[in-house]
Amino acid sequence: MSEHDDEILGKAYDPRLMRRVWSFARPHRRIIFLSMALFPLVAALELLQPWLTKIAIDRYILPGDWAGLTWVAAAYLACLLGLYGLRVAVSYLTQLAGQRVMHDLRAALFAHLQRQDAAFMDRNPVGRLMTRLLNDVEAISELFASGAAAVVGDVLTLAGIVVLMLVLNWELALVTFALVPVLAVGAAYFRLKARDSYRGVRIRLARLNAFLQESLQGMSIIQLFARERREAELFGALNGELRRAQFRSTRFDAFLYAGVEALGSAAAALLLWYGGGQVLTGALTFGGLVAFLEYVGRFFLPIRDLGAKYTVLQAATVSAERIFALLDAEASVRPPASGARGFETGAPAVEFRHVWFAYEGEEWVLRDCSFEVAPGERVALVGPTGEGKSTIVRLMTRSYEVTRGQVLVGGRDVREWDLTALRRAVGMVPQEVFLFTGTVEENLRVVGGGAVVSREAIDRALQAARADRVVASLPHGLAHEIHERGQNLSQGQRQLLAIARALIYNPAVLALDEATSSVDPESEALIRAGLEELVQGRTSVAIAHRLSTIQTCDRILVLHRGRVREAGRHAELLAAGGFYARLYELQFGTGRT
Numbered sequence: 001m002s003e004h005d006d007e008i009l010g011k012a013y014d015p016r017l018m019r020r021v022w023s024f025a026r027p028h029r030r031i032i033f034l035s036m037a038l039f040p041l042v043a044a045l046e047l048l049q050p051w052l053t054k055i056a057i058d059r060y061i062l063p064g065d066w067a068g069l070t071w072v073a074a075a076y077l078a079c080l081l082g083l084y085g086l087r088v089a090v091s092y093l094t095q096l097a098g099q100r101v102m103h104d105l106r107a108a109l110f111a112h113l114q115r116q117d118a119a120f121m122d123r124n125p126v127g128r129l130m131t132r133l134l135n136d137v138e139a140i141s142e143l144f145a146s147g148a149a150a151v152v153g154d155v156l157t158l159a160g161i162v163v164l165m166l167v168l169n170w171e172l173a174l175v176t177f178a179l180v181p182v183l184a185v186g187a188a189y190f191r192l193k194a195r196d197s198y199r200g201v202r203i204r205l206a207r208l209n210a211f212l213q214e215s216l217q218g219m220s221i222i223q224l225f226a227r228e229r230r231e232a233e234l235f236g237a238l239n240g241e242l243r244r245a246q247f248r249s250t251r252f253d254a255f256l257y258a259g260v261e262a263l264g265s266a267a268a269a270l271l272l273w274y275g276g277g278q279v280l281t282g283a284l285t286f287g288g289l290v291a292f293l294e295y296v297g298r299f300f301l302p303i304r305d306l307g308a309k310y311t312v313l314q315a316a317t318v319s320a321e322r323i324f325a326l327l328d329a330e331a332s333v334r335p336p337a338s339g340a341r342g343f344e345t346g347a348p349a350v351e352f353r354h355v356w357f358a359y360e361g362e363e364w365v366l367r368d369c370s371f372e373v374a375p376g377e378r379v380a381l382v383g384p385t386g387e388g389k390s391t392i393v394r395l396m397t398r399s400y401e402v403t404r405g406q407v408l409v410g411g412r413d414v415r416e417w418d419l420t421a422l423r424r425a426v427g428m429v430p431q432e433v434f435l436f437t438g439t440v441e442e443n444l445r446v447v448g449g450g451a452v453v454s455r456e457a458i459d460r461a462l463q464a465a466r467a468d469r470v471v472a473s474l475p476h477g478l479a480h481e482i483h484e485r486g487q488n489l490s491q492g493q494r495q496l497l498a499i500a501r502a503l504i505y506n507p508a509v510l511a512l513d514e515a516t517s518s519v520d521p522e523s524e525a526l527i528r529a530g531l532e533e534l535v536q537g538r539t540s541v542a543i544a545h546r547l548s549t550i551q552t553c554d555r556i557l558v559l560h561r562g563r564v565r566e567a568g569r570h571a572e573l574l575a576a577g578g579f580y581a582r583l584y585e586l587q588f589g590t591g592r593t
């Protein structure tokens with residue numbers, strides 16, 4: 001989460017954005033309109049109360065009419081109950097609308113993110129995407145729940161109060177209105193200050209968040225290197241900054257609230273004195289004065305809160321802008337509407353034709369890289385670290401788009417393939433095994449396109465991959481829960497499961513990114529046996545870190561400077577004494593075998 005994410009700046013209202021927000025609110029417009037329809041009723045009842053007080057005093061209390069007074073008191077109570085019921089209904093409806101819009105927005109965003117390619121994920125840190133999905137969506141729902149809707153109600157109430165005060169006594173009304181500019185300026189000043197300090201709070205909260213995330217994830221490392229003290233100091237500093245910022249922001253709020261109270265009381269004192277005089281001269285009834293004081297009390301609050309609502313609107317606008325920018329981001333990997341689903345007969349299983357590729361700008365990872373893999377051929381890819389071996393595998397499954405040239409699978413450009421079909425045709429055993437939170441069985445069943453996998457197929461795959469013993473050793477077998485990307489399994493166990501998972505796909509081409517880090521010898525032997533099973537009778541492209549892989553493959557492709565520099569069998573390449581021979585010596589230690 002960067003600091004930039006949490007700035008609340010910019011315009012508060014943008015008609016184009018609001019139209020798009022409305023497009024999400026439209027399906028729930030009936031709820032929204034219903035709640036809006038209740039606002040005039042709420043305003044009317046709110047204005048009725050002081051008026052009833054006036055009637056009670058002038059008509060019944062002063063003349064001493066008990067029976068009449070009882071009626072007015074009953075009416076007052078009914079008014080109160082009605083107001084209570086309406087407020088509950090309004091709050092229920094606006095919250096309901098807000099939550100539903102929020103739900104739809106989150107769903108739209110998540111669906112959109114699922115369509116994004118790997119390059120998009122590289123560009124957008126997870127923290128930022130989470131902020132969009134959670135905080136920004138929340139800011140928009142606030143607009144429904146407390147912001148825009150409540151403003152309509154406030155304005156109605158204010159207008160009513162102004163009219164009634166003028167009707168009661170216009171001179172007194174004008175005296176009261178004279179105080180409005182003072183309040184407005186004061187409120188605006190404190191609101192601005194409060195907003196600045198609020199932004200400060202958000203920035204510091206984001207910093208603390210980022211720190212905590214890193215620190216907690218690396219806790220075992222921190223303890224291992226005895227860095228607790230230093231981390232605690234860093235945390236203490238960030239924590240203190242947050243406390244100070246938070247305190248600053250509450251101070252402005254306190255000033256604002258107390259200020260409005262004080263102003264209201266001052267107005268009441270002024271009116272008591274001036275209005276009292278009016279009563280004495282008979283220009284105003286006693287009940288009128290009491291009602292007037294009540295109206296004044298209700299007059300300042302909406303003005304005070306208008307500033308808060310403006311902030312809500314501003315935050316929602318900024319959030320809407322970010323959310324829609326995200327929704328508008330087009331994935332560069334866009335599969336055709338009805339793509340190819342199978343191989344062309346006689347075509348090479350995989351072919352790279354003059355492929356140029358860079359993750360960023362002109363930093364070429366592959367430069368004019370060309371090679372072919374025949375159907376059924378077992379190819380090993382070797383090269384120094386960072387040379388682009390994993391990249392080649394990613395391009396085969398179209399996780400990234402090539403810059404120039406073509407990648408073909410089964411004789412068809414990957415851009416012509418249906419994406420799900422392509423990813424089932426090219427099975428991947430990644431270098432870093434990714435397991436989802438869920439049971440082992442769920443992890444094995446994650447076949448694209450919702451294909452049904454039978455229990456027999458799973459058992460067969462587990463057996464073939466030698467992973468059946470892994471599953472048997474788990475306390476709950478296939479129903480064993482995997483946590484945090486498989487941290488509760490050993491690396492060897494995870495790899496065996498990944499191999500089984502790739503076998504369930506039954507892919508035509510296998511792409512193996514062998515793990516660089518070694519596992520224990522027993523797992524190693526199992527994995528080798530599993531892999532052997534995996535590549536039987538299949539086209540395979542293996543990024544080789546194991547001696548056994550390069551010795552048993554049909555052909556070795558040696559990658560250097562972004563292209564295939566040497567190709568051939570292990571013994572041939574060694575005998576040639578070229579780049580491969582040197583690399584082999586470096587990676588596997590011995591020049592012989």
Ligand SMILES: Nc1ncnc2c1ncn2[C@@H]1O[C@H](COP(=O)(O)OP(=O)(O)O)[C@@H](O)[C@H]1O
Pocket residue numbers: 122359360365383384385386387388389390391392
């Ligand atoms: N997601 C990425 N974003 C930017 N650069 C990347 C990314 N992945 C890999 N690279 C860079 O591309 C180059 C090739 O990486 P990779 O294909 O993983 O190498 P290998 O698997 O041969 O070790 C490296 O220089 C690496 O730093």
Ligand SMILES: [Mg+2]
Pocket residue numbers: 389390391431513
């Ligand atoms: Mg790699």
